[in-house]
Amino acid sequence: MPVRCDLAEHSSRRRSAWSGLVLVLLSLAGAACSADEYVAPPPSASMEIVDAGQAATSLATLQRAAVDGDLGAAEELGADTEAAALLGDIVANAVDLGLSDVTFTYVTETGETSGDDGWTALVAVTWRIDGFDEASARTELPVHFADGGRSIEALGDDSARLPVWLSDRVGSRRSPDALVFGVASDKELAIYDRQIRRAITEIRGVIGGDERVVVEVPADTGSLDRALDVASGTYASIAAVTAPVDGSRTEQSPVHVFVNPAVYDAMDPVAAQVVATHEVVHAVTGAVLAQTAPLWLVEGFADYVALRDLDLPISRTAGQLIDAVEADGVPDSLPADSEFDPASGHLGVVYEAAWQVVVTLAEQGGETAVVEFYRAVLGGADVATELVDRFGWTEADLTAGWQLRVAGLG
Known part of the structure; x- marks a missing residue:
């Protein structure tokens, strides 16, 4: 049988297209490929149809x-x-x-x-x-x-990747601050739009600004995976995610919020609003494109803003963390980036822990210091230096203060 060698392959993520010349060895005895034993094949009949x-x-x-x-x-x-x-x-x-x-x-x-x-x-x-x-x-x-x-x-x-606007007919709701569009009914889009506009109001009450946001609603979880070019089921349990529209991470890359209707629509209104505000924080502050900021700050700050004005018992907003501490004790260190994997079985605990880190900072230095710290670190500033300058703490001090706070939640 002929054996292919010197095969040129160009691949991009999960797709591939052959380029270059495939050189084929006509072997009489199944010998290995050799530079002087191949001939160029005739043009592929299948490619003759290409115009x-x-x-x-x-x-x-x-x-x-x-x-x-x-x-x-x-x-x-x-x-x-x-x-x-x-x-x-x-x-x-x-x-x-x-x-x-x-x-x-x-x-x-x-x-x-x-x-x-x-x-x-x-x-x-x-x-x-x-x-x-x-x-x-x-x-x-x-x-x-x-x-x-x-x-x-x-x-x-x-x-x-298959962008939502190329997948099906979409509806939309537009306001000066937000564009919400997707494969959803007018009633559903109106609900999303109302929650997003409230999220923007809540965020401006904390960090100011006049940034605008785009929210995309794919038809289902599979369409969400295709829109984000991820493996099937990656976001099956996630209500929403903020991501670059085309996967690029340059400074001006368009970043939108993507809703997973299968999960988001099943949430009660309060929980859905928390998710909406959390994701819009990511979108309007450029958190997704930050290269060095620790995720305990990125995710913790988003929850800090989303939960700031909610009048709910701590047993509900940090219930999973409380249970984890009762079972396993106080964590030894601040949440590591690796713990925020969407496939993690204890993701709720990690997010609640990160939120409590930011709450601890707010109690130490005030909300203005937290906002300035967040923006500085997202911009590339050193975490340790900013902690000392704005809070008078080392990371060990922050960890100790956070552990003390977490221990007293139950």
């Missing part, structure tokens, strides 16, 4: 349709009724969400073909929500072409 130029023309038509709001032109590109409806929905979404910088650019074939005239290619998509995103997001997704590239059969698969 990248025609596909690029179709993508240019889709791009113009999105810019002009021409649903008809987009629908005409659909290989069938379902594809036509999706392409029309995408253009409608672009218009309703106020998208700019919308581009669809042909990148390369994946090697997958369909029938006599269809193939799959990676397509780079860019977009920006005017008034909310400072820079454009960019992602590459598989697009399935048909009819020699003159039509589009489908967008995306389980191997790559």
